[in-house]
Amino acid sequence: MTDIKELLLSRIRDVADYPEPGVMFKDITPLLADPAAFTALTDALAELTVRHGATKIVGLEARGFILGAPAAVRAGVGFIPVRKAGKLPGATLSQAYDLEYGSAEIEVHAEDLVVGDRVMVIDDVLATGGTAEASLQLIRRAGADVAGVVVLMELAFLAGRQRLEPALGGAPLEALITV
Numbered sequence: 001m002t003d004i005k006e007l008l009l010s011r012i013r014d015v016a017d018y019p020e021p022g023v024m025f026k027d028i029t030p031l032l033a034d035p036a037a038f039t040a041l042t043d044a045l046a047e048l049t050v051r052h053g054a055t056k057i058v059g060l061e062a063r064g065f066i067l068g069a070p071a072a073v074r075a076g077v078g079f080i081p082v083r084k085a086g087k088l089p090g091a092t093l094s095q096a097y098d099l100e101y102g103s104a105e106i107e108v109h110a111e112d113l114v115v116g117d118r119v120m121v122i123d124d125v126l127a128t129g130g131t132a133e134a135s136l137q138l139i140r141r142a143g144a145d146v147a148g149v150v151v152l153m154e155l156a157f158l159a160g161r162q163r164l165e166p167a168l169g170g171a172p173l174e175a176l177i178t179v
């Protein structure tokens, strides 16, 4: 494993049976509290955003905001928040989905994504892939193109990558760490 992967992995804490029995929760708060690790992560996310030619970053509430916003500043592209339903004041597109521990609905301001945009989706964890899949559906419904999805950590045993494949339509899914 490369130095950066080892650094990032060492700052992610496993919490058993949270938020419900049987779930091994991947807690990124130790990584966020370490400026060297957070900077290395931000640089890696920004580099992938630029490399894949994205013109905007979509961050998925809430942890995708923490990672996506500094990466957007570093990459020199706009940041678009995809929020849980009911939080955005303007006209929205909505998408319901299931995730590892429940179900939810996400929204984006309809005017924030337009034809011609190339959008990179950023989040902390890819588990079942339900959240990321719903975000890709929103991006395509808005008429924008998907540049890719980048996550800090992929939980391969939950097969989110396989679920995401049709929605990616050939765009890359990059995971900095896979467990």
Ligand SMILES: O=P(O)(O)OC[C@H]1O[C@H](OP(=O)(O)OP(=O)(O)O)[C@H](O)[C@@H]1O
Pocket (backbone or CB within 6 Å): 060, 061, 062, 063, 064, 098, 099, 100, 101, 104, 123, 124, 125, 126, 127, 128, 129, 130, 131, 132, 160
């Ligand atoms: O691949 P999936 O099974 O869809 O799960 C992954 C999603 O679950 C977590 O978000 P959560 O909805 O818990 O929201 P939070 O970031 O506000 O804690 C995580 O940050 C991802 O967005």
Ligand SMILES: Nc1ncnc2[nH]cnc12
Pocket (backbone or CB within 6 Å): 023, 024, 025, 026, 027, 099, 100, 101, 125, 127, 128
């Ligand atoms: N096991 C997990 N840890 C952290 N975030 C998650 N989102 C969905 N599953 C998760």
